Amino acid sequence: MAAGFCAERGADPAACAGPILDGVHQDLLDALEFARRWTASGAAGDELPEPDEKIIDDALAARLGGDASEATRLALAWCSVEEWQPPALAVLCRSSGVRRRHAAAILPACRALEALERHDLKCLSYALAVLDDEPVIVLHRPTGTGFEVRIGGIGDNFQLHTLLAHVLVGGGHVAGTSPSAESVRLATDPEPTTGGTGTIATGTFELLAPDGARIWNEGLPDDIPVVEGHRLLVLDEPVYRRSWNADRFFPHLPGTAELIRVLSADETRTWFARTSPGNGTDGAS
Numbered sequence: 500m501a502a503g504f505c506a507e508r509g510a511d512p513a514a515c516a517g518p519i520l521d522g523v524h525q526d527l528l529d530a531l532e533f534a535r536r537w538t539a540s541g542a543a544g545d546e547l548p549e550p551d552e553k554i555i556d557d558a559l560a561a562r563l564g565g566d567a568s569e570a571t572r573l574a575l576a577w578c579s580v581e582e583w584q585p586p587a588l589a590v591l592c593r594s595s596g597v598r599r600r601h602a603a604a605i606l607p608a609c610r611a612l613e614a615l616e617r618h619d620l621k622c623l624s625y626a627l628a629v630l631d632d633e634p635v636i637v638l639h640r641p642t643g644t645g646f647e648v649r650i651g652g653i654g655d656n657f658q659l660h661t662l663l664a665h666v667l668v669g670g671g672h673v674a675g676t677s678p679s680a681e682s683v684r685l686a687t688d689p690e691p692t693t694g695g696t697g698t699i700a701t702g703t704f705e706l707l708a709p710d711g712a713r714i715w716n717e718g719l720p721d722d723i724p725v726v727e728g729h730r731l732l733v734l735d736e737p738v739y740r741r742s743w744n745a746d747r748f749f750p751h752l753p754g755t756a757e758l759i760r761v762l763s764a765d766e767t768r769t770w771f772a773r774t775s776p777g778n779g780t781d782g783a784s
Contacts, residue, residue: 503586512593519590520601523583523623527608529576534615536563536573547617550578580612584623591626592752595651602627625654625748628721634759635723635730636770637663639673639704645767646672647759653686654748656706656716661686661745662756663734664703670758673734675703682745689753702741704734711775716743726773733774 502515534547540562548554560570590597606627613620631651638645648666653659661678669677682700706714708724709731723730747754
């Protein structure tokens with residue numbers, strides 16, 4: 500917590516990251532081991548407990564196996580792992596280098612623990628999944644055009660949606676309504692933004708995977724599938740009008756989207772050949 504506070508107050512996040520993210524990783528692994536042993540013991544009908552220190556009792560070592568100190572360590576990790584999120588976000592949202600060095604090792608454990616549905620680790624998993632300096636092939640189905648766009652620091656697909664509209668519509672490459680200057684500022688400004696600005700962004704596209712499945716605005720750029728070594732995103736006409744609060748998911752993490760090049764007609768046809776039409780899935784995004 501102290502190291503995270505230092506990062507928030509201007510200390511070098513790379514210097515602070517080691518003790519924080521090593522601790523995050525170890526507690527995630529210990530919490531997963533706690534869950535494995537608890538389930539294997541058949542305790543309480545195999546249902547995992549809520550993360551409450553009341554579970555640490557005289558019977559814990561017998562339930563989990565091992566000695567009392569080890570059982571207590573695993574149980575404390577199960578109960579306290581969410582407390583790592585604020586200091587972890589303090590360094591992850593302030594340094595792409597920190598994300599590159601640590602995220603690949605930590606993210607699988609974070610998602611595995613999240614899948615057990617006893618901890619709210621959304622912010623941590625989203626921060627660990629942020630893409631940096633990532634090229635994406637973007638196909639615009641209504642016009643049959645294609646683009647290579649490099650993205651980075653984008654916390655969710657609401658922010659991605661805004662920036663793609665800014666680059667492609669605002670850049671005059673496809674027709675549509677450009678996002679407002681304030682929406683773009685909120686997505687990209689390096690200065691921290693505060694919540695509740697009241698600025699509303701409006702959807703321009705339907706975001707689709709190459710197989711036609713919808714990519715949800717609530718999801719992540721990391722949800723964009725990789726096809727033959729490239730992330731491949733298809734943009735189509737929106738099924739219905741969408742709007743959302745333009746404040747970004749991580750206030751201290753500015754997003755970027757840069758048009759690298761417009762694909763040739765031959766390249767675009769080749770990429771389109773690897774896609775399927777949208778499946779028309781209903782539901783809000």
